[in-house]
Amino acid sequence: DQQVKQNSPSLSVQExxxxxxxxxxxxxxxxxxxxxxxxxxxxxxFLISISSIKDKNEDGRFTVFLNKSAKHLSLHIVPSQPGDxxxxxxxxxxxxxSNYKLTFGKGTLLTVNP
Amino acid sequence: EAGVAQSPRYKIIExxxxxxxxxxxxxxxxxxxxxxxxxxxxxxxxxxxxxNGVVDDSQLPKDRFSAERLKGVDSTLKIQPAKLEDSxxxxxxxxxxxxxxxxxxxxxxxxLSIL
Numbered sequence: 001d002q003q004v005k006q007n008s009p010s011l012s013v014q015e016x017x018x019x020x021x022x023x024x025x026x027x028x029x030x031x032x033x034x035x036x037x038x039x040x041x042x043x044x045x046f047l048i049s050i051s052s053i054k055d056k057n058e059d060g061r062f063t064v065f066l067n068k069s070a071k072h073l074s075l076h077i078v079p080s081q082p083g084d085x086x087x088x089x090x091x092x093x094x095x096x097x098s099n100y101k102l103t104f105g106k107g108t109l110l111t112v113n114p
Numbered sequence: 115e116a117g118v119a120q121s122p123r124y125k126i127i128e129x130x131x132x133x134x135x136x137x138x139x140x141x142x143x144x145x146x147x148x149x150x151x152x153x154x155x156x157x158x159x160x161x162x163x164x165x166n167g168v169v170d171d172s173q174l175p176k177d178r179f180s181a182e183r184l185k186g187v188d189s190t191l192k193i194q195p196a197k198l199e200d201s202x203x204x205x206x207x208x209x210x211x212x213x214x215x216x217x218x219x220x221x222x223x224x225x226l227s228i229l
Contacts, residue, residue, distance in 0.1 A: 004156075032215060034217060036220075041222065042222050043118070043205055043207075043220030043221050043222045043223055044157065044205075044220045045220070046217035046218070046219070049215070049217065051215070089156050089157075091156075096170065098169050098170070099162055099164070099169040099170050099212045100212050101159055101162070101170060102157075102159065102218065104156030104157050104158070105156050106154065106155055106156050107156055
């Protein structure tokens with residue numbers, strides 16, 4: 001049972017345009033959502049996060065939107081740059097009684113074309 | 115600030131052999147995680163330590179996997195005996211504490227191939 005879903009395995013955009021990466025979740029108890037970026041042969045790097053009590057968080061070119069009623073979040077990158085080409089993982093945090101645990105989606109490969 | 119260090123970067127073994135991975139977390143980070151990432155999937159938590167105590171090992175295949183974190187710093191993950199399905203990247207991560215708003219910092223992982 002996949003609790004965090006990234007239904008688009010890949011996305012291709014032109015440099016300078018907007019990239020929108022989507023993520024859906026099923027567990028309404030998740031209290032925090034994070035996006036990680038991963039280059040080949042490297043570990044995931046934390047990008048941006050949002051608390052479940054907010055609907056938007058912005059950090060430079062990156063904005064995450066959360067729609068709790070739809071159990072959906074999205075990451076917007078504006079403007080997209082070739083260096084943004086990477087796999088993006090959506091992750092959700094849940095307190096399990098003694099610890100917080102992250103559940104990851106399968107990732108979306110973003111390619112930004114010059 | 116030095117990142118999470120892992121070794122080796124790559125390991126190739128035959129099935130039924132044993133293998134061990136090492137992780138050195140960011141200095142001062144109390145929480146350490148081991149994840150398994152199979153090709154095409156997201157990372158899956160295997161075990162989580164708070165200092166040198168285990169707080170979650172619910173998804174660790176305990177018949178073949180073991181992990182320890184001596185003195186609350188470095189950690190090792192062992193597989194014995196390995197199966198073909200264990201081929202994956204093993205990621206170590208650390209965070210200051212296990213609270214939801216503390217991002218986890220990942221190492222570059224160990225890519226394990228089972229022949």
